[in-house]
Amino acid sequence: MAAEGWIWRWRWGWGRRCPGRPGLPGPGPGPTTPLLLLLFLGPVAADITDGNSEHLKREHSLIKPYQGVGSSSMPLWDFQGSTILTSQYVRLTPDERSKEGSIWNHQPCFLKDWEMHIHFKVHGTGKKNLHGDGIALWYTRDRLVPGPVFGSKDNFHGLAIFLDTYPNDETTERVFPYISVMVNNGSLSYDHSKDGRWTELAGCTADFRNREHDTFLAVRYSRGRLTVMTDLEDKNEWKNCVDITGVRLPTGYYFGASAGTGDLSDNHDIISMKLFQLMVEHTPDEENIDWTKIEPSVNFLKSPKVQLPAVCVQDIHWSPTSTFLASPSSVPCLPSVAHQYPSMGLELASSGQ
Template sequence: MAASRMAPSSVPWVWELVAGVVLRLALLMSTQHVAAELTDGNSEHLKREHSLIKPYQGVGSSSMPLWDFHGSTMLTSQYVRLTPDERSKEGSIWNRVPCFLKDWELHVQFKIHGAGKKNLHGDGFALWYTRERFVPGPVFGSKDNFHGLAIFLDTYPNDEATERVFPYISAMVNNGSLAYDHSKDGRWTELAGCTADIRNQNHDTFLAVRYSQGRLTVMTDVEDKNEWKNCFDVTGVRLPTGYFFGASAGTGDLSDNHDIISMKLFQLQVEHSPEEENIDWTKIEPSVSLLKSPKDNVDDPTGNFRSGPLTGWKVFLLLLCALLGIIVCAVVGAVVFQKRQERNKRFY
């Protein structure tokens, strides 16, 4: 009878403990999500020399005061069209002024649209922060083996066996030694990525890229909710200063209109240690401190793709499973201890 009275009383505190653990983890995850959210642009310092904002200067001409454009790029009063919805077009736009900010945030308003249905459209466009500028090439209309950072907004799956859902946004950091593989949609050199419905939307679509203290965060606002949604958040990224911002696009047998409506760069007010201040940031080599190099991000012999860094929810689930396991062990231990105590009492 003593054992039957003890068992029910142990159940409530067990579930209270489980509920408390889950609540704390949920609060932790929500706090991390809020911390990763980007600025609305009002509280940060806009750097106009690196920003492309309406009304554009130079409409009707072949150049702008702070920007150069190449190929099929067309400047109108409402947007900068990198490529029209026509085959075999290639265009880009590049900031003329190198950026020497250590911590920055780029907001891009864009529109990808065209007459193609289902998979009959392509290919997307790229945002760049690179040493090279204004160099056309095969990677969304720009140079391969670049130095710096690229964000690819890819709308067409070249790899038919891919498990990705397109359109797909991904990042690549390169020191000039890596080549972008179109046949695999850059899968071998991808740093991180996410799926985003960015094509043929009837509302405004935005992308935000934040780089601060080695942390690269990319978020989207493409659902007409006026709020940022996390795409990926990666630490250990090293980017130098003195590189250039740009955007480029290319079409092949399939096509789309790729329009840039605005690019706004904000300086983030971040304090750095004296050691960091003494570093020559222009001499830093682009790199990523991962458990594995992006070069290792390839198919293994079994045909399984090696997964990227753990996302916040994966970490949450792993922690939850671990803590639940600890709780179960504690409960079993408590029950065994109680039974032993009762057996001992029977001898008195």
């Protein structure tokens, strides 16, 4: 096995049990990790939580037994729309048409490095391709704002992870259900008709619907690296879905989850959301940054898949100041993204065609 692959498996703690989850690998190395291994890995080991309870941030976690069963709110969390709280799960939407629901943490999160484990369930009576629409997991500036994006607002500021169960775009080559990631500074719109392809950073097929066993998602953000992993096969091990570097997210945003149904429907349930603090050392320069002022951004965003007037561009990227940049070249022409992202200051050099 290549060294990077070996380190990656160790980083996600394969073979370690997760707190409160029998048999599931946890977010960091166990107490038996050899000292020699820690010395060899050096700085890699520094950004691993050991999974002990002191790293669980209860003020940002949703854990059974729930308080406030039967009410419209609970300590630290607010509900909206069709959301109901039972003793076993938080149901964002029932298996009924035209429902929207969400749950949002009261407290803004000021952790620079974190890992969220989500225990969820999507199920219903609809047959193949006759169910929808899915769940969105959020780390955003605004909370409790209903809207068209899986029950929450469009043009959001922050991070969204979409667990989409229905293919709206008939031309898509994706296999659904599908998990995708989007980072937004408020200027981008999620296009349901294209299943968010224009603004997706990365994604993967994930067969999480109507499983008879538990299904889990893990989201990690640390030093600009965003990772999404799944445990859907009842094998007590994480599988890689998304791994992106160069992501910039501020502190002080809110965690939440939402879901929506349209003409098709499903039950969308959240059983738990557990946030762990990652113990990571930052440089003095990083510590001196006002992390609440950071603009959500990523240093590369692929050209949207839309047929618009062509320009020849090279090295399109999204700068930390949230401006798309492009330089002219002789490479084949790509579709212009200026019409899709006019408010983000896209600078393109025309091919003269």
